[in-house]
Amino acid sequence: MSRISRRAALAAITLALLLPALPGEAETSPTAVLQGFYDTLLATMKDGPKLGFAGRYSQLRPAIDAAFDLPLMARLSIGPQWQSLSPEQQQQLTASFQEYTYSTYASRFDDYSGERFEVTPQTSQTANGPVVQTRLVKAEGDPVSINYLMKQGNGSWRIMDVFLNGTVSELATRRAEFTSVLRRDGADGLVRLLTERVGQMKSGSKGG
Numbered sequence: 001m002s003r004i005s006r007r008a009a010l011a012a013i014t015l016a017l018l019l020p021a022l023p024g025e026a027e028t029s030p031t032a033v034l035q036g037f038y039d040t041l042l043a044t045m046k047d048g049p050k051l052g053f054a055g056r057y058s059q060l061r062p063a064i065d066a067a068f069d070l071p072l073m074a075r076l077s078i079g080p081q082w083q084s085l086s087p088e089q090q091q092q093l094t095a096s097f098q099e100y101t102y103s104t105y106a107s108r109f110d111d112y113s114g115e116r117f118e119v120t121p122q123t124s125q126t127a128n129g130p131v132v133q134t135r136l137v138k139a140e141g142d143p144v145s146i147n148y149l150m151k152q153g154n155g156s157w158r159i160m161d162v163f164l165n166g167t168v169s170e171l172a173t174r175r176a177e178f179t180s181v182l183r184r185d186g187a188d189g190l191v192r193l194l195t196e197r198v199g200q201m202k203s204g205s206k207g208g
Helices: 003-018 030-046 048-067 070-084 087-108 170-204
Strands: 116-126 129-137 144-153 156-164
Touching (some): 030 048, 030 156, 087 170
Antiparallel strands (some): 144 156
């Protein structure tokens, strides 16, 4: 390579390092993660009855996987007892927790009645990470606050807890129940419970 070519190559590399990343290459912000999830959720709700349970499930599953750190949430929902479980039990409970989460969203958000989701642009910083504040605004009635605790990993932001009405931790609520079931019925009992609930949501959901 000639001296001129080497200089040109060096200049090109330096310029590439100094230029800001393109919008598509930039790291997704916590608020953008929520907005993207809500966009998919709202579109699914509008087509909810036509899609049926299976259609809503299929449409929401990749959006949930992109927005939520479900393996981490499964572990946190179980708490300290997680360490006493075998790798096979941990894997089975994680899969059951994921299935339960997909089914819950497919069952709850099955229709559209003029609702909209609002995401606050600024995040609130806490000791555990940033919190994205959002609201579910119904066509008639008071808005419902739904806030999300976010965690960064592998270059992306994911949800690790949901605060209903702005303060009630979903993980804390589930841990209280899951801990009781684990102590009484063991890991197999918790898997059975989650599987039964998924079955109930499938059979009782609008649109089948």
